[in-house]
Amino acid sequence: MGHTLISRAGHTRGDTAVPPELSCAGVRAVFDEYRTGVLDTDTRDLVCTHLDGCADCRPQWRRFRWGAAQTSVLYGELAGYLGDGFVEHRDTTHELVTAWDQAAPRTDLEIRRFYRTTQAYLYDQVLWHASGTRPDYVAAAQPILQEQPGTILDWGCGIGVDLLRMHQIGLDVWGCELPSPPRDFLIWRARHHGYHRPILDPGNAGRRAQPTVLWLIDTLDHLRDPQASLGALLDTVDVLITERYVDDPRRGRLGFHFRRPLSEITELLAGHGLHPRPQQDQPALLSVWSRTRRVPSQPRDAAHDVRQGAPCA
Numbered sequence: 001m002g003h004t005l006i007s008r009a010g011h012t013r014g015d016t017a018v019p020p021e022l023s024c025a026g027v028r029a030v031f032d033e034y035r036t037g038v039l040d041t042d043t044r045d046l047v048c049t050h051l052d053g054c055a056d057c058r059p060q061w062r063r064f065r066w067g068a069a070q071t072s073v074l075y076g077e078l079a080g081y082l083g084d085g086f087v088e089h090r091d092t093t094h095e096l097v098t099a100w101d102q103a104a105p106r107t108d109l110e111i112r113r114f115y116r117t118t119q120a121y122l123y124d125q126v127l128w129h130a131s132g133t134r135p136d137y138v139a140a141a142q143p144i145l146q147e148q149p150g151t152i153l154d155w156g157c158g159i160g161v162d163l164l165r166m167h168q169i170g171l172d173v174w175g176c177e178l179p180s181p182p183r184d185f186l187i188w189r190a191r192h193h194g195y196h197r198p199i200l201d202p203g204n205a206g207r208r209a210q211p212t213v214l215w216l217i218d219t220l221d222h223l224r225d226p227q228a229s230l231g232a233l234l235d236t237v238d239v240l241i242t243e244r245y246v247d248d249p250r251r252g253r254l255g256f257h258f259r260r261p262l263s264e265i266t267e268l269l270a271g272h273g274l275h276p277r278p279q280q281d282q283p284a285l286l287s288v289w290s291r292t293r294r295v296p297s298q299p300r301d302a303a304h305d306v307r308q309g310a311p312c313a
């Protein structure tokens with residue numbers, strides 16, 4: 001590419017050139033690569049840091065993302081759903097961070113109230129999906145989901161992009177989400193996508209869906225106390241799938257994210273008999289844990305026991 005990405009010469013780490021900082025022009029020149037996630041990690045982090053601190057580039061980035069989203073079906077659905085109330089190019093990420101900082105919710109009740117009232121999160125989720133920023137996790141997981149018997153629970157399904165996609169490819173899937181504008185939008189969309197199950201409340205979703213696979217994408221980071229929130233589900237599912245976790249997460253700027261290292265998640269799940277699949281069996285983009293031993297307090301039927309005997313590690 002002919003653009004000047006780096007404002008001064010980078011140094012070398014291994015065989016990868018690491019730019020020490022990016023100019024505004026350099027950042028704007030890689031907006032599309034940043035959007036689609038093809039930048040190397042170091043450059044991506046530099047772009048992210050620059051956008052955090054640069055009041056000139058941030059609105060440009062927002063317009064760029066909305067521009068990329070504008071031709072999608074999902075964008076059209078949001079505009080149709082909100083009607084006259086629809087606001088083009090809304091700066092929902094900033095709104096969301098500010099609203100969270102102001103509300104400073106601590107308890108589960110306060111967090112529930114926050115999500116119930118904020119419409120910014122609806123826009124933010126639509127933009128995240130419709131702009132093409134979000135990786136295609138369902139495609140990445142499809143071989144695992146199709147070989148795994150039973151029912152999937154999309155826990156914290158938001159506007160339901162994954163839920164409706166999994167339904168469309170013939171998987172047995174339920175979704176749950178807190179009462180919120182994203183959930184209302186999903187209920188409106190579901191009819192148009194031929195999905196007729198109710199969207200469950202996270203509090204009783206496990207009992208209703210009886211899942212064997214827990215789909216926890218972009219959700220774990222929102223849980224202050226995953227063990228308390230997910231409860232018995234961790235003792236009963238056979239497979240748990242999240243977006244890819246790494247040992248050394250770099251902190252994002254979103255105050256409502258509790259980014260945890262892989263080791264912490266693995267330790268938590270090991271206490272429920274769920275263990276990471278071997279590295280060679282982990283699909284790109286995802287982290288997958290499987291049950292490798294029984295939890296004595298959870299009696300299971302014979303059919304379930306046969307499945308548990310399959311080697312997972």
Ligand SMILES: [Zn+2]
Binds near residue numbers: 024054
């Ligand atoms: Zn800038």
